[in-house]
Structure formats: structure tokens, C-alpha cells
Amino acid sequence: MVASSLQLRDVGKSFPAPDQPLTRQPVLETISISLEAGELVSLVGPSGCGKSTLLRLIAGLDFPDSGELLVDEEPISGPSAERGLVFQDPNLFPWLTVRRNIEAGLAARGVLQQKRSEVKEFMRLVGLEAFADAYPHHLSGGMAQRVALARALINHPKVLLLDEPLGALDAFTRMRMQDEVLRLWQNRRTTMLLVTHDIDEAIYMSDRIIILTQRPGTIEQIIPIALDRPRDRSSSDFLSLRSEILELLHFAGNRTSEVTA
Amino acid sequence: MLQGQKISRQSQVTVGSVPSDQVRAESTERYALSAQEKKHPTAALLTVPVTAALALGIHLFVAKNEPPNESRTYTIVLGSFFAGAIVAAVMQRWWPALQTRMRRFRPLFTVGVLLLCVWEVITSGFRMLPLPYFPSPAGVVQSMINDRGLLFDSTWHSLVLLLSGYLLGVVAGLVTGVCIGWSGPARYWGMPLLKVVGPIPATAWIPLAMVISPSALISAAGLIALAVWFPVTMLTASGISNTRASYLDVARTLGANARYLVFRIAIPAALPSIFVGLFMGLGASFLTLVVAESVGVKSGLGWYVSWAQGWAEYGKVYAALVIMAVFFSTIMTLLFKLRDRVLVWQKGMIRW
Ligand SMILES: Nc1ncnc2c1ncn2[C@@H]1O[C@H](COP(=O)(O)OP(=O)(O)OP(=O)(O)O)[C@@H](O)[C@H]1O
Numbered sequence: 001m002v003a004s005s006l007q008l009r010d011v012g013k014s015f016p017a018p019d020q021p022l023t024r025q026p027v028l029e030t031i032s033i034s035l036e037a038g039e040l041v042s043l044v045g046p047s048g049c050g051k052s053t054l055l056r057l058i059a060g061l062d063f064p065d066s067g068e069l070l071v072d073e074e075p076i077s078g079p080s081a082e083r084g085l086v087f088q089d090p091n092l093f094p095w096l097t098v099r100r101n102i103e104a105g106l107a108a109r110g111v112l113q114q115k116r117s118e119v120k121e122f123m124r125l126v127g128l129e130a131f132a133d134a135y136p137h138h139l140s141g142g143m144a145q146r147v148a149l150a151r152a153l154i155n156h157p158k159v160l161l162l163d164e165p166l167g168a169l170d171a172f173t174r175m176r177m178q179d180e181v182l183r184l185w186q187n188r189r190t191t192m193l194l195v196t197h198d199i200d201e202a203i204y205m206s207d208r209i210i211i212l213t214q215r216p217g218t219i220e221q222i223i224p225i226a227l228d229r230p231r232d233r234s235s236s237d238f239l240s241l242r243s244e245i246l247e248l249l250h251f252a253g254n255r256t257s258e259v260t261a
Numbered sequence: 262m263l264q265g266q267k268i269s270r271q272s273q274v275t276v277g278s279v280p281s282d283q284v285r286a287e288s289t290e291r292y293a294l295s296a297q298e299k300k301h302p303t304a305a306l307l308t309v310p311v312t313a314a315l316a317l318g319i320h321l322f323v324a325k326n327e328p329p330n331e332s333r334t335y336t337i338v339l340g341s342f343f344a345g346a347i348v349a350a351v352m353q354r355w356w357p358a359l360q361t362r363m364r365r366f367r368p369l370f371t372v373g374v375l376l377l378c379v380w381e382v383i384t385s386g387f388r389m390l391p392l393p394y395f396p397s398p399a400g401v402v403q404s405m406i407n408d409r410g411l412l413f414d415s416t417w418h419s420l421v422l423l424l425s426g427y428l429l430g431v432v433a434g435l436v437t438g439v440c441i442g443w444s445g446p447a448r449y450w451g452m453p454l455l456k457v458v459g460p461i462p463a464t465a466w467i468p469l470a471m472v473i474s475p476s477a478l479i480s481a482a483g484l485i486a487l488a489v490w491f492p493v494t495m496l497t498a499s500g501i502s503n504t505r506a507s508y509l510d511v512a513r514t515l516g517a518n519a520r521y522l523v524f525r526i527a528i529p530a531a532l533p534s535i536f537v538g539l540f541m542g543l544g545a546s547f548l549t550l551v552v553a554e555s556v557g558v559k560s561g562l563g564w565y566v567s568w569a570q571g572w573a574e575y576g577k578v579y580a581a582l583v584i585m586a587v588f589f590s591t592i593m594t595l596l597f598k599l600r601d602r603v604l605v606w607q608k609g610m611i612r613w
């Protein structure tokens with residue numbers, strides 16, 4: 001599977017203000033990012049700055065007011081299985097069992113018959129084989145998130161957009177899933193854009209970290225992470241980078257407002 | 262490793278047992294021994310046989326006021342109920358399934374038999390109600406047995422008519438409901454039509470139906486279908502248009518086409534609402550069936566009731582009503598069973 005490159009040029013998006021429907025409030029302004037094929041980039045920013053909105057634009061579920069979004073130099077015209085999105089809420093289909101939820105990606109493209117063997121593999125990947133026949137209602141929040149992750153991964157998207165996919169997991173599972181996601185990323189060289197509130201996760205996983213400002217979200221800073229992989233969370237390089245970024249966020253936080261990190 | 266173990270152990274406890282066992286456990290718990298039953302286990306066992314014996318006694322006491330053949334038949338009915346109650350009370354010791362069932366239905370049976378006693382006392386016993394309008398239970402049972410051929414035939418005709426009308430209405434309602442719920446233009450044109458035509462009770466169309474249709478049977482099926490169509494369409498449309506947008510968004514990022522969105526996302530998401538429509542439609546279909554049969558169609562239970570009434574044979578009227586009650590509630594129960602199967606995934610999410 002080849003990865004895709006991703007270009008955002010001066011993207012802006014606004015929504016009708018909740019109190020006065022006639023005026024629009026900007027949510028994203030002049031966002032320009034370029035992701036190389038196979039790059040893993042994290043997106044960090046305060047709550048409500050438009051991170052989820054940005055991912056929806058890239059997924060093709062919404063359209064920008066201004067600017068343009070390109071995948072492999074082609075403008076994005078709508079959703080596609082080549083751009084997978086793991087939503088902030090797991091949004092599992094409650095009428096399907098765990099297995100059928102994971103199969104949904106294949107079924108939606110009509111390739112379930114040919115690729116059924118992969119379902120087991122992804123169920124093992126997220127550690128939910130024992131729950132194959134359970135309905136989503138019986139899962140914990142973290143389990144549901146893992147199912148949602150498997151459901152998006154099974155389509156082998158060229159671009160994978162992750163909206164805090166590991167947010168509801170305990171520290172231990174979280175670290176294991178980070179390694180699993182990294183392993184998938186390395187095997188398939190998928191282009192990934194990861195929204196996270198966890199600075200350690202951002203440093204551990206990404207090639208670059210993009211920091212957004214308070215709403216309307218603009219790019220505050222882009223920090224390249226030049227550490228060798230596999231990274232060691234307790235190495236001195238890691239820790240000094242971490243305190244550097246926290247200081248930066250604190251500085252940014254003073255100027256805008258508090259950054260949830 | 263550790264994680265995997267933890268998960269599989271959890272699964273045995275929660276998921277494996279949730280769908281059936283836990284629910285069964287719950288229901289046994291609800292009908293567990295009451296304090297009295299624990300104190301007097303034999304007394305509790307005997308409530309149904311004892312009431313049956315009481316009913317039999319009362320019946321034999323008032324039997325002199327009843328025609329002998331009616332009385333004999335009713336004696337046999339009550340006698341076999343009494344014998345059955347004794348057998349069940351004895352058998353339940355070795356048959357746990359029967360035991361739970363008995364425990365659950367014991368109060369209902371007891372009160373039901375007592376009501377039969379009251380009925381017999383105020384009709385045959387004291388003759389408090391005018392004949393022939395209020396026959397005794399013995400009279401009703403006798404009519405049922407005497408006229409069993411015609412009653413069976415009528416039930417069969419009603420069943421065929423009901424099912425053909427109901428299924429036609431459901432199919433039509435699902436199609437129009439999905440169209441109106443999913444597509445903007447269909448909603449624009451369909452909704453006003455639905456709002457204007459839908460609330461008219463199907464029975465109000467009877468005069469028109471009689472004029473246009475070649476046969477009373479076809480027009481009755483059409484009227485039942487119309488009665489079912491409206492609630493099914495309404496609730497299907499509202500279920501479809503209330504599908505959570507995020508489910509559709511997820512499916513679209515998975516590469517779903519419009520067909521998948523409608524049939525695999527919107528319709529399953531709307532099923533709880535669709536079932537409400539199916540139940541409302543079923544109620545409407547019973548009503549329409551009986552009315553249509555009593556005014557136009559020359560067969561079925563509705564026709565039988567008005568025919569028997571014409572001859573002032575009220576025993577037969579009540580016999581038909583009893584059969585109607587059993588017939589309709591059986592169909593209702595079947596629909597509940599279907600819902601329980603189709604919507605298992607809701608178990609635990611809503612009050613079941
Ligand atoms: N469909 C919509 N209509 C109106 N306003 C919206 C809509 N979607 C998002 N917004 C607004 O856009 C802003 C950004 O929302 P978004 O969900 O992108 O934030 P976020 O950065 O993902 O926040 P969080 O970290 O809390 O998830 C919010 O103020 C929200 O109210």
C-alpha cells in the first residue's frame with residue numbers, strides 16, 4: 001500500500017454562531033500544512049480550537065470556506081475509504097457485534113468475501129477476540145475505542161486521521177497501542193495525522209508536532225522531532241525535548257489561554 | 262500477555278452470559294419464592310387446584326339452573342382443569358421449568374378462575390343479568406363446542422385476510438417510509454400527502470372501497486393495508502431521518518455507497534422506531550379487520566359475531582369474542598418475539 005501526500009493551503013472554516021445564526025464565527029484560519037507521504041504528524045491544541053473540524057475537512061465530510069485541500073495533488077471532493085478517520089467518539093454501530101463492526105469497513109466497500117481473513121488479525125491486534133460476539137453496549141470506553149481503531153485500519157487507508165484514538169485507554173494499554181499503531185505505520189508507511197492531548201504521546205510517535213492556537217485555530221508552531229526510532233521515553237533527549245515543548249506551550253498558553261496537555 | 266488474560270477472563274463473566282443466561286436468572290429472581298410461599302410451600306402449591314375445586318363446587322351447586330347438556334360440558338371443562346392443576350402441582354417438583362412457569366402464573370390463574378366463578382354465580386346462580394344477552398360461562402363453552410366447525414372456518418378466513426392486508430401494508434409502509442425519511446424531494450411531496458390522508462381512519466373509506474373494488478375481500482384487504490400503512494410509514498420515516506449523522510459519517514469514511522448507507526446504516530438504526538410502527542399498525546389492522554368483516558365481507562370472526570347477534574345467539578357472540586382475544590393476542594405475542602430477536606442489541610440499553 002502506498003501512502004499519499006497531503007497539502008492544506010490557507011484553509012479556513014467558520015460555523016454559524018450559536019446565539020446569532022446570521023453571523024459566522026471562524027473556527028480555523030489560514031491553516032497551511034504539508035504532509036509528505038508516509039509522515040506521522042501530531043496535532044496539539046486547546047479544546048475547541050478546531051482539531052476535529054480540520055480532520056473532518058481532510059476526510060471530506062465537510063468543506064472549507066476558503067483555501068484548498070489536496071491529496072496527492074488532487075483536490076478532496078468527498079469522503080473515501082482511502083482516507084480513514086477514527087472519530088473522537090468511537091461511534092460503533094450499536095446493532096452490530098464487535099466482529100461485524102470491524103468487518104463494516106470491508107462490507108461497505110463490498111470486499112468482505114475476499115478479505116474476511118483479515119478480520120481476525122485486526123481483532124487480535126486490538127486484543128478483542130474474546131469479545132467478537134459482544135454488542136458495543138457491553139464494552140468499556142477503551143474497548144470501544146480499540147474497535148473503532150480496528151474498523152478504520154482494516155481498510156488500509158493511505159491517509160489515516162486519528163482524533164484522540166487512545167484517549168480513553170489506561171496508561172498501560174495506551175503505550176501498547178501506541179507501539180501497535182507505530183508498527184502498522186512502519187509496515188504500511190501510511191500517512192498519519194494524530195490529534196492528541198498527550199505531549200508524551202506526540203513526542204513518542206510523531207515526526208513533527210503542529211501546535212494550534214486558541215480558536216480560531218491557526219498554526220502556532222511546528223516542531224520537528226528528530227529522535228531516532230524506536231524512541232525511549234526515559235532517554236535524556238526525550239525528556240529535555242519534553243520540557244522544551246511544555247515550556248513553549250506554557251508560553252503559548254500565556255498568550256492565548258490554557259493549553260490542555 | 263497480561264492484558265489478554267484479563268480481557269478473556271472478563272469476557273467469560275460479562276459478555277458470555279449477558280444475552281440469555283443473565284436475563285433468565287433475572288426472571289427467575291423476579292418470580293422467586295415469596296415469604297408466604299417459603300413458610301407454607303404446600304399451601305402455595307395448592308392455590309390453583311383449590312380454586313379449581315371451588316369453581317367446580319359452585320358450578321355443581323348452580324347446575325340445576327342450567328340446561329343439562331351445557332352443565333355437563335362445563336363440568337368436564339372445569340374437571341379437566343382441576344385434574345391438570347393437580348398434575349402440574351405434583352409434576353413441578355421434578356420439572357424446574359414448569360416450576361418457574363407455575364410460580365409466575367399462579368396468581369393469574371387463581372384470579373382468572375375466581376372471575377369465572379363470579380360470572381357463573383351472577384348469571385346461572387342468581388340470574389342477575391337478563392338473558393339471552395348474558396349467558397353463563399357454561400353456555401358460552403357449549404356454543405363454542407357446538408359451532409366449532411364454523412368458528413374454525415371463520416378464524417381461518419380472518420387470519421388469511423388479516424395477514425394479507427397487514428403484510429401488504431407493512432411492505433408499502435416500509436417503502437414509502439424509507440423514501441420519505443431518506444430523500445428530500447420524497448419528503449417534500451410525500452409528507453403533506455401523508456399528513457392529510459394518513460389520519461383518516463381506514464374504515465371511513467368503506468363506502469368508496471365498496472364502489473371501486475370488484476370483491477369485498479379485496480377491498481377489505483386494501484383497507485387493512487391502508488390502516489397499517491400510515492403508522493408504519495410515519496414511524497419508519499421518522500426513524501430514518503433521525504439516524505445519527507455520525508453513523509453515516511463513519512460509514513462514508515469507510516467507503517460506503519448510498520445503498521449501504523440506506524440499507525446497512527439508516528434502516529438498522531431506525532428499527533426500534535419501525536417496530537413501534539409495526540405494533541401500531543397491528544392494532545389498527547385488528548380494528549379494520551373486524552369492521553370490514555361485519556359490514557361487507559361474508560366470512561371471518563367479525564362476520565360471525567354480527568351474524569350470531571342477528572339470531573340473538575349471544576353464547577356464540579361471546580364464544581367468537583373469546584377466540585378473537587386468543588387469536589389477536591397470539592399474533593401480538595409473535596410480533597413481540599420477532600422484535601426481541603431483531604433488537605437483541607438493545608438489551609440492557611433500554612428497559613427491556
Ligand atoms: N457542526 C458545527 N456547527 C457549529 N459549530 C461547530 C460545528 N462543529 C464544530 N463547531 C464549533 O467549532 C469549534 C471547534 O470544534 P472542534 O470539535 O473542531 O474542536 P476540537 O479542537 O476538536 O476540540 P476538542 O479538543 O475538545 O475535541 C467549537 O467551538 C465548536 O463549537
Ligand SMILES: [Mg+2]
Binds near residue numbers: 051052088163
Ligand atoms: Mg475534537
